[in-house]
Every structure is written in C-alpha cells, then in structure tokens.
Amino acid sequence: MAMDQLAAMATFVRAVDSGSLSAAARSLPSSLTAVSRQISALEQHFGTRLLVRTTRQLALTDDGRMLYERAKSILGEVKEIEEALAGSRREPSGRLRVSAPTLMGRLLIAPLLGDFLHACPSLSVDLLLVDRNVNLIEEDVHLALRVGRIPDSQLVTRKLAEVQMIHCASPGYLARRGEPQSPSDLPRHDCLVFSDAPGAATWRFGRDAKGGSRIRIAGRLWVNSLDALASAAENGAGIVRVPSWQVERQLAEGRLRRLLREHEPAPAPLHALYQPSRLGSAKIRAFIDFLVERWRGSDPLGR
Incomplete structure (x- = not known):
C-alpha cells in the first residue's frame, strides 16, 4: 500500500472521528482543501462514495463505514510496527x-x-x-x-x-436423586447446561481423545452464565459442569460435591x-x- 494511500486513510479516519472536514484539518494540522482532496482521491481510488457531506456533519455510507473500520485496524498495525522498529x-x-x-x-x-x-x-x-x-x-x-x-x-x-472442567452438585440434590456412578447415569439426572440455545448438549468424558466417551445431556436448565449455573447447582437444581477454579470455595465449604472425578475430560x-x-x-x-x-x-x- 502506497504511503499516500495510508495518509489519505489516516485523514479519512480523522475526519470521521472529528465529525467534519474542517475539524480534521485543524487537528492534523492541514488545510481544508488538502483534506477534501485526500478524501476525494480515496473515493476515486475505491470507486465508491465514502461520505455524505452536509452543512453540519458527515455521514458514512455503507462502503465508508466498512473502510473506516478496516482503516483503523490497518493504521493501528502500522503504528505497532513503527513502535517496534523505533525501539x-x-x-x-x-x-x-x-x-x-x-x-x-x-x-x-x-x-x-x-x-x-x-x-x-x-x-x-x-x-x-x-x-x-x-x-x-x-x-x-x-x-x-x-x-x-x-x-x-x-x-x-x-x-x-x-x-479443568468438573461436575458437581449440592449434597441436597444428591440426597434426593442419588450420586451418578458413571457418565452413562447422567441422562437420568437433572443437568444444568451452559448455553444460550436450549436443546440437547453433549458432555465429553475421559482423558484419552480416542478412548473417551460423549454423553448426550437433556438439560433441565439452560443458562448463558456460569455464575448463574453454579448458584442454581448450589441450591439443589441439579448437576453442573464448570471450571474447577470457579467453585473452589463451594467445594471446600461442602456446599457442592465433586462427581465423576475419574471420568473427567482432559484439561x-x-x-x-x-x-x-x-x-x-x-x-x-x-x-x-x-x-x-x-x-x-x-x-x-x-x-
């Protein structure tokens, strides 16, 4: 990419951020004519209109919005390179x-x-x-x-x-429903699933990628928040699958019990x-x- 194209994109981004060509010219600093010429050259180069100019403000076209987002990323990468080369x-x-x-x-x-x-x-x-x-x-x-x-x-x-993902449930839930002895017992339990799309889930077990097993779970509760799932499990809603570090305190205090430890998936x-x-x-x-x-x-x- 030629340096004049980079400079024109920088001017274009500055104009959008500033809200007007005159404000961009003052902040660069440059003349209003030079700023307008650079943006016109960009529009001619890409063969599309980038800005809709009104008396009070600038409005981006759809193509202009796409170029603005990409140009900010490109200019950011160029700045990273400059910083690295400058030591x-x-x-x-x-x-x-x-x-x-x-x-x-x-x-x-x-x-x-x-x-x-x-x-x-x-x-x-x-x-x-x-x-x-x-x-x-x-x-x-x-x-x-x-x-x-x-x-x-x-x-x-x-x-x-x-x-490490682990499975756990509250003592109260386990007293009512019993403790699963193997992953194959889970379809008969109330499972709590982390997802924003209710339906069927699959939990993987076993540390050997080839010898492991996958169990299809029909969840009783679907939540897109691990915090909410752990809280529900602590209050007896069912068996939850969460990162071990999330429930370290609940396990230590006995509010949750770790299950199926020998079947846990690889970290x-x-x-x-x-x-x-x-x-x-x-x-x-x-x-x-x-x-x-x-x-x-x-x-x-x-x-």
Whole structure:
C-alpha cells in the first residue's frame, strides 16, 4: 500500500472521528482543501462514495463505514510496527484491547489489572468480556484469551495454562436423586447446561481423545452464565459442569460435591492469541508475561 494511500486513510479516519472536514484539518494540522482532496482521491481510488457531506456533519455510507473500520485496524498495525522498529518495545505504552471469557475475565483477570497498570504507567487497557470468539481485526482487539483447542489459523498463539472442567452438585440434590456412578447415569439426572440455545448438549468424558466417551445431556436448565449455573447447582437444581477454579470455595465449604472425578475430560488449554503483525508489541508481551508470572505457583485455574 502506497504511503499516500495510508495518509489519505489516516485523514479519512480523522475526519470521521472529528465529525467534519474542517475539524480534521485543524487537528492534523492541514488545510481544508488538502483534506477534501485526500478524501476525494480515496473515493476515486475505491470507486465508491465514502461520505455524505452536509452543512453540519458527515455521514458514512455503507462502503465508508466498512473502510473506516478496516482503516483503523490497518493504521493501528502500522503504528505497532513503527513502535517496534523505533525501539519502544522497552517501554509498553498506548492502549491495549484485550478480550476474555466473561467469568474468567471478571474473577481472574480484572482483579490483577490494578497491579498491571501500576507496573506499566504509560499503558491503558480495554477489557472486553464476551463468551464468543471475537474477530481480532474487525473488532480492533490486540489480544484474545480463549479456552480450548485452537483451529489452524494465522494467529500467533501462546499457551498460558490449562482449565479443568468438573461436575458437581449440592449434597441436597444428591440426597434426593442419588450420586451418578458413571457418565452413562447422567441422562437420568437433572443437568444444568451452559448455553444460550436450549436443546440437547453433549458432555465429553475421559482423558484419552480416542478412548473417551460423549454423553448426550437433556438439560433441565439452560443458562448463558456460569455464575448463574453454579448458584442454581448450589441450591439443589441439579448437576453442573464448570471450571474447577470457579467453585473452589463451594467445594471446600461442602456446599457442592465433586462427581465423576475419574471420568473427567482432559484439561482444556488456555491460549493467548494475537496477530502476527503484533509479534514485536511491547504491550502484548508485557501483559502475557504478567499473567504467566502472577499465575505461576498460585494455580488459579486448578491446573
């Protein structure tokens, strides 16, 4: 991509963020004529209209909105490269946008951010808590934490830890319904399922990928919140499948009992993912190293 195209995209993004061509010209600084010429050149290059100009504000066309989102991502990557080449990797700075599963982010990551920000005073963090796989480019996410096997992709991955899923229920529920002795007993029990789409679920058992078994579960309760599921299980609603670290206190205090331990699946890996263009990013490396150091020895994930 030619440098003049990058400059034109930067001007286009600045105009959208500023709300007008004149405001963009003042902030660059540049002349109004130069700003208008760059945006017109972009429209001519892509063969489409990007902005609808009115007397008071700018409005993006559909093509303009797509270019705006992609241009912000491209410009962010260029800035990362410039910082790495300039040697700024010695001092993490700027903005770091991280995504993580909701419960893990709330219980294990958010409590650490105060110390991390104190250690990196030139850095700010956006923490996005979502139970889905984000698109790093389209959503402008620098680093994503994901649990489970990572399919083949062009993203850089680093394994941070392992997450053990366990099955448990309250003593009250087990007194009423009995304790399952094998996974094949579960279809006759009330199972609590983490999902936002009710129906049928499959729970995997056994640590051998080839010799393991899969049990189809007809859930009595479906919730898209692990917190809510654990609370329901604690109050006798049924058997729940959750990360071991989530219910450590409930197990220690006897409010939940761990079931089918000898049949538990192999731990699922927790990975950090980021784009190859950010390989030399000081802020990404600083955050990953911070998590590894904080989790070493304390075993917050129940490894």
